[in-house]
Amino acid sequence: MYPEDANQPRWTASMMARYQRQMVLPQVGIEGQQRLLASRVLIVGAGALGSAAATYLAAAGVGTLGLIDGDTVDISNLHRQILHDESHIGVLKTRSGAQRLRALNPDVHIEEHPEFLSADNIIRLFSDYDLIVNGSDNFPTRYLVNDASVLLHKPLVDAAILKFERQLAVFLPGLGCYRCLFPSPPPPGTVPDCAEAGILGAVAGVLGSMQAVEALKLLVGIVPSQQGNLLLYDALSSSWHRMSFERNPDCQICGDRPTITELIDYEDFCGSRGPSTTTQTGPMNLSEFAMDTDQAAGLLKDPTVAGVDVRSPEEFRQGHIPGTQQCSMENLDKWVGNNTTHRILVICASGVRSAYAAQYLRSCGYEAWTLVGGTNAWNNTGKPWVQLESRAPEF
């Protein structure tokens, strides 16, 4: 009744009992479960995203899970990195995570890689796996993981978390990559990291769980969409925004004439060497597309520039910058299709959503900018503000 292939894991009665609820799904079945048990998945980072993703992948019976992380467990990790607990403070995250996952499901073989990912070790580490789940928390690693996945033709389930705003994308070989959407990183200082911006642990769990869902779909053989989708999750408004994307023929690494054919210096590429490059409190190193409030006010006086506020209609109604229009992220494509302007200042609450949106618009050929710090920074300066409702946002 069950496959007896020597390469397949041996079925046991406890396996049948353990996986029965997911094998009942017609998209999984015994064949899909066999595929999962024979799969090798590498998780980059045993942090907040990696904790949720690894837990569900191990529980689902992915045969081999690799964990890469050179860090040790700190008490400040515990509110969101649920692979670890207080007894593991000071222990390598890979060891702590492996112990938890082995206890959860002894069918799963856990491979520990207690090292920091770099251009020197990534090819060796990625080569052994079928699929990469990226839970890294900085831009140099994000580009490094993307480029190595493209060069090795590995599917990549990518996610990023920042404050209340999250994004998730699945990049399949030949169907576009992170660089197709974001050819260059945001300027240092324009997107605060997790320690500076703060993070709600449960929200990271939502994204990590979504990564596990997308990885499981690919592994059991559910045919993926031939068009890429970038999902943005806004926890404050409890909404998901979907933006479709295609491979960019001009992409530096997966385009028709790639200029990146081997790994590069990613710290240098992201401008993140040296101190104070990601601080919000020091002077910001703004590039040409990141506008501070004075620059944004000047831009908005230019009649060829449209101010587009990507916050939700509810947030916009509560207050907005005079002369700006509301357009949610999922409607951006439609908005630019219906408007002749090619010069757009994108605005959101904190400058995170707008940084992504501006980069996305730039990748589509528009001249787009982001307001650093968003409407929060604008209001701190006492600049003009249209207030229609005084109701506080709910969360």
Ligand SMILES: [Zn+2]
């Ligand atoms: Zn690309």
